[in-house]
Amino acid sequence: MLSKTIVVQNQVGLHARPATFFIQKSNEFKSSIWVEKDDRRVNAKSLLGVLSLGITKGMEITIxxxxxxxxxxxxxxxxxxESNFSD
Incomplete structure (x- = not known):
């Protein structure tokens, strides 16, 4: 198990379109992947889960x-x- 804390810097945070890119990338892997913000942890392969965290610019998340x-x-x-979702 690995974890990495990252600050989201893109303008809209992890909402709508960037969240979709994040989930698509997560689904490319066999591993279980979670996103954690504050005390909440959600499945990184779930759009509703990721959106429910309400991640905005400047927030720190843990993958x-x-x-x-x-x-x-x-x-x-x-x-x-880090590429601001311009993969």
């Missing part, structure tokens, strides 16, 4: 991966967030 490709998954999601 947690667990599985055979956990390292690749966490690196790809970190890269996607």
């Amino acid at each position: 947690i991966t667990d599985g055979t490709d956990e390292k690749e998954a966490i690196e790809a999601l970190e890269k996607l967030i």
